[in-house]
Amino acid sequence: MSATKEEIVAFMAxxxxxxxxxxxxxxxxxxxxxxxIGKDELRPGGTVSGPVLMSIADVALYVATLGKIGIxxxxxxxxxxxxxxxxxxxxxxxxxxxxxIKVGRTLIVGEVSIYSEGSRDLVAxxxxxxxxxxxx
Amino acid sequence: MSATKEEIVAFMAxxxxxxxxxxxxxxxxxxxxxxxIGKDELRPGGTVSGPVLMSIADVALYVATLGKIGIxxxxxxxxxxxxxxxxxxxxxxxxxxxxxIKVGRTLIVGEVSIYSEGSRDLVAxxxxxxxxxxxx
Amino acid sequence: MSATKEEIVAFMAxxxxxxxxxxxxxxxxxxxxxxxIGKDELRPGGTVSGPVLMSIADVALYVATLGKIGIxxxxxxxxxxxxxxxxxxxxxxxxxxxxxIKVGRTLIVGEVSIYSEGSRDLVAxxxxxxxxxxxx
Amino acid sequence: MSATKEEIVAFMAxxxxxxxxxxxxxxxxxxxxxxxIGKDELRPGGTVSGPVLMSIADVALYVATLGKIGIxxxxxxxxxxxxxxxxxxxxxxxxxxxxxIKVGRTLIVGEVSIYSEGSRDLVAxxxxxxxxxxxx
Numbered sequence: 001m002s003a004t005k006e007e008i009v010a011f012m013a014x015x016x017x018x019x020x021x022x023x024x025x026x027x028x029x030x031x032x033x034x035x036x037i038g039k040d041e042l043r044p045g046g047t048v049s050g051p052v053l054m055s056i057a058d059v060a061l062y063v064a065t066l067g068k069i070g071i072x073x074x075x076x077x078x079x080x081x082x083x084x085x086x087x088x089x090x091x092x093x094x095x096x097x098x099x100x101i102k103v104g105r106t107l108i109v110g111e112v113s114i115y116s117e118g119s120r121d122l123v124a125x126x127x128x129x130x131x132x133x134x135x136x
Numbered sequence: 137m138s139a140t141k142e143e144i145v146a147f148m149a150x151x152x153x154x155x156x157x158x159x160x161x162x163x164x165x166x167x168x169x170x171x172x173i174g175k176d177e178l179r180p181g182g183t184v185s186g187p188v189l190m191s192i193a194d195v196a197l198y199v200a201t202l203g204k205i206g207i208x209x210x211x212x213x214x215x216x217x218x219x220x221x222x223x224x225x226x227x228x229x230x231x232x233x234x235x236x237i238k239v240g241r242t243l244i245v246g247e248v249s250i251y252s253e254g255s256r257d258l259v260a261x262x263x264x265x266x267x268x269x270x271x272x
Numbered sequence: 273m274s275a276t277k278e279e280i281v282a283f284m285a286x287x288x289x290x291x292x293x294x295x296x297x298x299x300x301x302x303x304x305x306x307x308x309i310g311k312d313e314l315r316p317g318g319t320v321s322g323p324v325l326m327s328i329a330d331v332a333l334y335v336a337t338l339g340k341i342g343i344x345x346x347x348x349x350x351x352x353x354x355x356x357x358x359x360x361x362x363x364x365x366x367x368x369x370x371x372x373i374k375v376g377r378t379l380i381v382g383e384v385s386i387y388s389e390g391s392r393d394l395v396a397x398x399x400x401x402x403x404x405x406x407x408x
Numbered sequence: 409m410s411a412t413k414e415e416i417v418a419f420m421a422x423x424x425x426x427x428x429x430x431x432x433x434x435x436x437x438x439x440x441x442x443x444x445i446g447k448d449e450l451r452p453g454g455t456v457s458g459p460v461l462m463s464i465a466d467v468a469l470y471v472a473t474l475g476k477i478g479i480x481x482x483x484x485x486x487x488x489x490x491x492x493x494x495x496x497x498x499x500x501x502x503x504x505x506x507x508x509i510k511v512g513r514t515l516i517v518g519e520v521s522i523y524s525e526g527s528r529d530l531v532a533x534x535x536x537x538x539x540x541x542x543x544x
Contacts, residue, residue, distance in 0.1 A: 015180055044151055050194050050213050055187035077186050078379065079351060079401065081217040081489050083517050083535060085510040101530050102493040106378050107350065107403070109491050111519075111533070122509050125519070127491060127535060129351065131379070134406060214515065215487060215537065217353045219381050219399060221374040237394050238357040242514055243486065243539070245355050247383075247397070258373050261383070263355060263399060265487070267515070270542060287452055316423055322485050323463035330458050349458050353489040 002028070003070045008063055011071050021056055023063055030099040030110070031064040034117065037093060046090040048123075053094065054082055057112040057126035060098040065108050065130050068100060072132060078107070080128040088123040089116035106134050138164070139206045144199055147207050157192055159199055166235040166246070167200040170253065173229060182226040184259075189230065190218055193248040193262035196234040201244050201266050204236060208268060214243070216264040224259040225252035242270050274300070275342045280335055283343050293328055295335055302371040302382070303336040306389065309365060318362040320395075325366065326354055329384040329398035332370035337380050337402050340372060344404060350379070352400040360395040361388035378406050410436070411478045416471055419479050429464055431471055438507040438518070439472040442525065445501060454498040456531075461502065462490055465520040465534040468506035473516050473538050476508060480540060486515070488536040496531040497524035514542050 003011075005026040012023065020041075025032040035041075035056045043049045058077055065075060088094060095115045102109040112126040139147075141162040148159065156177075161168040171177075171192045179185045194213055201211060224230060231251045238245040248262040275283075277298040284295065292313075297304040307313075307328045315321045330349055337347060360366060367387045374381040384398040411419075413434040420431065428449075433440040443449070443464045451457045466485055473483060496502060503523045510517040520534040 050216070051187055051191035054190045054194075054216070058186050058190075077220055079217070079219045080186070080190070081215070081353065081535065083215045083510075083537070084213055085517060101533055102491075106406075109493060109533070125509055125517070125535065127489065127533065129491070134378075217399065217489065219374075219401070221381060237397055238355075242542075245357060245397070261373055261381070261399065263353065263397065265355070270514075322466050322488070323459055326462045326466075326488070327459035330462075349492055351489070351491045352458070352462070353487070355487045356485055 002068055003066050007071060008066050011066070012063070016059070021059055026063060026067040029064070029068065030097065031060055031067055033060045033063060033096045035094040035096070037090065042090055048088040048090065048094060050084060053084070053088070053114055053124045054080065056094055056096045057082060057114060057124070057128065060096040060112050061110045061128045061130060064098040064100055064110055065132070068103055068108070069132060075130055075132050078129045078131045080126060082124055082126045084124050085122045089119070092116040092118055094123070106131060108132060138204055139202050143207060144202050147202070148199070152195070157195055162199060162203040165200070165204065166233065167196055167203055169196045169199060169232045171230040171232070173226065178226055184224040184226065184230060186220060189220070189224070189250055189260045190216065192230055192232045193218060193250060193260070193264065196232040196248050197246045197264045197266060200234040200236055200246055201268070204239055204244070205268060210269050212267055214265045214267045216262060218260055218262045220260050221258045225255070228252040228254055230259070242267060244268060274340055275338050279343060280338050283338070284335070288331070293331055298335060298339040301336070301340065302369065303332055303339055305332045305335060305368045307366040307368070309362065314362055320360040320362065320366060322356060325356070325360070325386055325396045326352065328366055328368045329354060329386060329396070329400065332368040332384050333382045333400045333402060336370040336372055336382055337404070340375055340380070341404060346405050348403055350401045350403045352398060354396055354398045356396050357394050361391070364388040364390055366395070378403060380404060410476055411474050415479060416474050419474070420471070424467070429467055434471060434475040437472070437476065438505065439468055439475055441468045441471060441504045443502040443504070445498065450498055456496040456498065456502060458492060461492070461496070461522055461532045462488065464502055464504045465490065465522060465532070465536065468504040468520050469518045469536045469538060472506040472508055472518055473540070476511055476516070477540060483538055483540050486537045486539045488534060490532055490534045492532050493530045497527070500524040500526055502531070514539060516540060
C-alpha cells in the first residue's frame with residue numbers, strides 16, 4: 001500500500017506546483033524534506049518566518065504518510081503542535097525530518113524535527129496528526 | 137504601553153510588506169484579522185491550505201500582543217497548537233479572532249478562532265504563546 | 273443519541289467510583305464539572321497539582337462527549353493540550369467548563385476553561401480530542 | 409548548576425511523599441522514570457488511565473529539568489501536549505523517557521516517550537514546557 005519516493009515526488013509536483021521544498025528521502029516510517037530559504041522566507045532581522053517552518057513540517061508529515069499508506073486522497077491534517085526552539089540560520093536550507101509514531105486505522109501521528117542544514121541544533125519541533133479514510 | 141490599531145497597521149506594513157491580511161479590529165485583549173483568499177491560498181479540491189490558516193493565526197496573536205504591550209521588538213512565537221475542524225470556503229475571506237487569555241511578565245497566551253466570513257462554524261482553533269522581553 | 277445528566281452521573285459513578293468530581297451541568301454542546309480540593313490535590317506551597325487540572329479537563333471532555341453522542345463505549349482521548357495560566361486557589365473548588373467545538377463522525381474536539389470557584393481568571397486552558405467509533 | 413540523581417530523589421520524596429514513581433536515571437539532558445501500575449491506576453477494561461500517563465510525563469519533565477539546572481524552586485509547567493497512541497499493558501510498569509530539546513534562559517522544552525515496560529511501542533508521546541526563573 002505504500003508509495004515510492006518517485007510516486008510521491010510526481011504527486012506533490014501536481015499538488016504544490018510552485019513549492020520550494022524538495023523531498024530528500026522517503027522511508028518506511030518517515031521522510032526528510034528540505035526547503036530553500038530566500039527573500040520570501042525571511043522576516044526583518046534575518047529570521048525564517050514561523051509559517052515557513054509550520055508549512056514544511058505539515059508537508060513532511062504528509063509525505064511520510066503517503067510513503068506509508070500510498071497516494072490516498074482525502075488525507076487531511078487534523079492537528080499540528082509546534083514549539084519554536086532556536087533562531088534558524090538565514091543562509092542555510094531548512095531540513096525537516098519526520099518520523100511516524102503511530103499508524104492507526106483512522107489516525108496517523110508523526111513528529112518532525114526541524115534544523116538549519118549543517119547544524120544538529122533543533123530549530124523547531126512538531127507533532128502532527130493526519131486523518132485517513134478508514135476503508136482505504 | 138499598548139499600541140493603537142493605526143500604529144500596528146503602520147508597523148505591520150513594514151514587517152510584512154506583501155501580506156494579504158487586513159487588521160479589522162484591535163481591542164484591549166484581542167484582535168480580529170481577515171485574509172483574502174485567491175489562487176495562491178487554495179489547494180487542489182478548493183480547500184484553503186493549512187499553512188494559510190496557521191499563518192493568519194500567528195499574525196492575529198502577534199497583533200493582539202502588540203495591541204496589549206505596545207510595539208515591542210524581540211517578541212517571538214514560542215508555540216502554536218492548531219486543530220483543523222472544518223473545510224473552509226474557497227470563496228470567502230478567512231476571519232481570525234484572537235483573545236488573549238494570559239498576559240504575563242514573560243509569556244502571553246492567546247486563542248484564535250478561525251472562520252470563513254459569513255459563517256459562525258469554526259474552521260480551525262488555535263492556542264499560541266508569545267515570549268516577550270521581561271524588562272520591556 | 274445524547275445522554276442526560278442523570279444517565280451520565282450513573283455511568284461515571286461506575287467508571288470512577290472514588291472520584292472527587294461532581295457533574296454540575298450537561299448541555300447540548302458542553303458540560304460543567306467541579307472538583308473538591310483537599311490535601312491530596314495540593315503540592316507544597318499550596319498549589320493545586322497540574323495532574324489534577326489535567327484530570328478534571330479530561331473528564332469534562334468525556335462528560336460533554338457522552339452528553340452529545342450518548343453512552344458510547346470505546347470512546348477514548350487521543351490528544352490533550354493544556355496551558356497552565358495562573359496559580360489556582362488552594363481553598364476553592366476547581367471548576368471546568370467544557371465546550372465542544374467540533375463533533376465529527378470519528379473525532380470530537382472540545383475546549384475546557386478551568387477556574388477556581390468564585391473567580392473568572394483562567395487557571396488553565398485545555399483543548400482535547402476524543403475518538404469515537406465511526407458506526408456508533 | 410545541575411543536580412545528581414540522589415539529590416533529586418531526596419527532593420522529590422519531600423515534594424511527592426506518596427508518589428508511586430521511581431527515578432531510574434538522570435542524565436545531562438534527560439531522565440527515565442517508572443511508575444507502578446495497580447488497581448488505582450486502571451480504568452474499567454484494564455487500561456491505565458490517561459491522567460496517570462499525563463502525571464508521569466509531567467514528573468519526568470520536572471526531574472530532567474532539575475537534573476539540568478539544579479534544585480530550583482519556582483520552576484513550573486507552562487504547557488503540556490500529549491498524544492495517546494496505544495493501549496498500555498495493565499500488567500507492566502509504565503516507563504517515561506524524557507529528553508530535553510531546549511534549555512533556554514526562561515523556558516525549558518522536553519519530549520517524553522511513554523512505554524509499557526518490556527515493549528518499544530509508544531503508548532503516548534508528550535511535549536512539555538517548564539518556565540524557570542531567569543536569574544536562578
